[in-house]
Amino acid sequence: MWKGRLAIASLLLVSLLAGLSMCAIRGASNDQLEVYSWWTGPGEEEGLAAMAKAFEAANPGVRFVNAAVSGGAGSNAKAILASRLLANDPPDSYQRHAGLELLDDVRSGKVHDVSDLYDEQGWREVFPKGLLDNLTIDGKIYAVPVNIHRANLLWYNPQTLRDLGIQEPPKNWAEFLAQAEAIQAKGKVALAVGPEWTQKHLMETVLLGELGPNGYESLFNGNLAWTTPQVSSALDTFAKVLAVSDVKSASGDWQPQIDRVVQGSAVYAVMGDWASNYLEQTKKLRFGETYGAVASPGTDGVYDFLSDSFTLPTGARRPDLSRKWLVECGSAAGQNLFNPLKGSIPARTDADAALYQGYLGWALQQWRDPKTRIVGSLTHGVVANNAYNAEIDSALGLFVQHGDLGKFARTVQQQFRETQ
Ligand code: GAL
Numbered sequence: 289m290w291k292g293r294l295a296i297a298s299l300l301l302v303s304l305l306a307g308l309s310m311c312a313i314r315g316a317s318n319d320q321l322e323v324y325s326w327w328t329g330p331g332e333e334e335g336l337a338a339m340a341k342a343f344e345a346a347n348p349g350v351r352f353v354n355a356a357v358s359g360g361a362g363s364n365a366k367a368i369l370a371s372r373l374l375a376n377d378p379p380d381s382y383q384r385h386a387g388l389e390l391l392d393d394v395r396s397g398k399v400h401d402v403s404d405l406y407d408e409q410g411w412r413e414v415f416p417k418g419l420l421d422n423l424t425i426d427g428k429i430y431a432v433p434v435n436i437h438r439a440n441l442l443w444y445n446p447q448t449l450r451d452l453g454i455q456e457p458p459k460n461w462a463e464f465l466a467q468a469e470a471i472q473a474k475g476k477v478a479l480a481v482g483p484e485w486t487q488k489h490l491m492e493t494v495l496l497g498e499l500g501p502n503g504y505e506s507l508f509n510g511n512l513a514w515t516t517p518q519v520s521s522a523l524d525t526f527a528k529v530l531a532v533s534d535v536k537s538a539s540g541d542w543q544p545q546i547d548r549v550v551q552g553s554a555v556y557a558v559m560g561d562w563a564s565n566y567l568e569q570t571k572k573l574r575f576g577e578t579y580g581a582v583a584s585p586g587t588d589g590v591y592d593f594l595s596d597s598f599t600l601p602t603g604a605r606r607p608d609l610s611r612k613w614l615v616e617c618g619s620a621a622g623q624n625l626f627n628p629l630k631g632s633i634p635a636r637t638d639a640d641a642a643l644y645q646g647y648l649g650w651a652l653q654q655w656r657d658p659k660t661r662i663v664g665s666l667t668h669g670v671v672a673n674n675a676y677n678a679e680i681d682s683a684l685g686l687f688v689q690h691g692d693l694g695k696f697a698r699t700v701q702q703q704f705r706e707t708q
Contacts, residue, residue: 320351321609323598324379326365327630328358329543331565335630339434342625343616350609355379360541361485361667366674373398378601380610386422386433386595389669389677393599394425400600401428405611411618414636418662419595422670431597432614434623435632438651439560439665440493440584440592443567446577448552452476457556460586461497461525464556468532471555479533480554482545487535488684489667490558491526497586498522501661508664508671510708514701523693535688550579558584560594560668564647565631575647590661591654594668595635679703 321343327336333356340352357365362383369382378398384390393399406412406429412420415433423429442457449457452474458464468478481487496504499512499522506512512519534554538545546563548554550571557563564581573579583590598617604610616622623634628643633652644652654660664670672680680700687696 318606319349320353321347321381321606321613322353322355322379323613324355324357324365324369324382325596326357326359326362326383328356329360329562329566330570331629331631332562334569335626338625338629339616339622342622343613346616347609347612360483361489363483363485373601376603378603380601380604380606381598381613382601384431384597384599385665385669386419386431386597387664387670388673390423390430390597390599391425391673392675394428394430398602399430400602400607401430402432402600402611402614403429405432405614405618409615409618414620414638416635416637419635422595422664423597431599432618433595433597433635434617435596435627435630436635436655437560437562437594437596437632437668438591438655439489439594439668440496440587440590441559441561441563441581442584443546443549443557443559443563444555444580445549445552446580448476448549448555449580451552452555454555457580457582458585459588461494461529464585465525465528465532467555468529472532476552477532477534477548477554478556479529480545480548480557481530481533481535481538482540482542483538484681484685484688485667486542486545486559487530487688488681489560490529490533491684492666493558493584493587493592494526494529495519495522496590496592496663497584498525500586501590501663504663505671508666510704514697514704520693520697523697527691527693530688560665561647561651562631564651565629568631568646569629575650581647589659590663592663592665593655594665594670596632673707675707676703679707 325336327333336354340354344350344352357368359365372378419433423431423433444457452471454467458467471478481490499518503512507514542559543566545557546559546566549557567573567579598614600607600610600614620636620639623636623639624643627634633644633648633655641652666672683696683699687693
């Protein structure tokens with residue numbers, strides 16, 4: 289009898305405690321906003337923190353939870369996010385690139401249409417039309433862009449060029465390969481690369497430089513096959529470029545890749561312009577003096593763009609707070625806080641240009657120049673959906689190991705058809 293009462297009493301106590309702790313969890317989640325990104329490096333972390341602080345100030349009592357997962361280009365974050373979305377455990381907002389990277393989420397109902405925020409905030413007038421087109425799927429807009437990055441840049445240390453007697457960085461890949469021969473003869477590495485995604489980033493810029501912007505775009509809209517002689521020849525250049533890089537020994541992410549250029553053991557690196565902030569804030573170097581950046585070979589006047597954007601996931605715990613976060617991301621104040629620290633330029637056309645100096649001043653001027661030709665990045669989600677991008681990753685990994693270009697081109701071509 290007593291045993292029975294004790295058992296019932298303990299059951300009640302357990303359920304009471306469980307109930308209390310559920311309330312505690314719910315209570316906590318009510319007052320917090322979990323934002324998911326891959327910004328853990330110098331500069332990007334500070335940029336995010338600045339926006340987080342502004343968000344908390346505008347929403348007293350709400351805690352900003354930074355759920356960033358490290359790994360350049362989202363190399364780890366995207367996989368973890370995929371499993372969270374599959375388990376219906378989304379963060380309250382997550383980072384995606386503008387462009388086809390959003391497509392799967394939209395098709396599988398993982399994100400909400402936020403077109404009404406665009407109307408409410410007047411964003412259709414302040415974001416460039418091309419960018420809006422990249423955020424629109426079936427007439428609806430699914431993410432809010434916070435910045436613009438440029439992918440096609442060649443970084444160097446001017447002192448290294450002087451030491452080697454190199455007058456100026458190469459204007460095309462043939463010139464690069466000629467310089468590389470002389471560089472290797474002097475015992476240095478011509479090009480630093482990093483992990484797999486940086487190799488794809490490099491391939492993207494070689495294709496752009498060799499095929500030109502029209503050819504590059506045709507590869508991704510199906511008008512140019514990867515197996516044509518023109519593309520084979522561009523891929524052959526890519527293979528030659530890889531051969532004079534440190535791909536066999538490279539380790540670490542994009543920062544160590546850039547470090548080798550700063551130290552002078554490698555002469556060049558192709559990387560996106562998040563490198564500018566790393567060079568300026570972390571390495572204390574100055575654009576045009578102690579570090580240099582030019583359009584990657586063969587791409588002068590072309591801006592290979594990408595844009596970091598944030599979403600409103602289906603099942604976000606407090607959609608009202610998620611929307612407030614999106615307003616922060618899309619606001620002029622938020623963009624002007626974030627971008628000078630992040631090393632990117634604002635997505636808004638009306639942001640304060642005076643805040644963007646040095647490299648960023650040049651980037652803004654190039655982006656706004658009507659003569660500039662804008663194309664979208666492959667590696668950073670603009671021109672290929674996730675399934676196609678993943679297939680390119682696998683094929684590229686095999687190519688880097690075994691060097692079979694024909695097989696690479698055939699696989700990528702076939703996968704283009706299968707993943708559309
Ligand atoms: C890109 C992203 C940038 C930067 C970079 C390196 O995909 O858009 O903001 O994070 O990766 O991690």
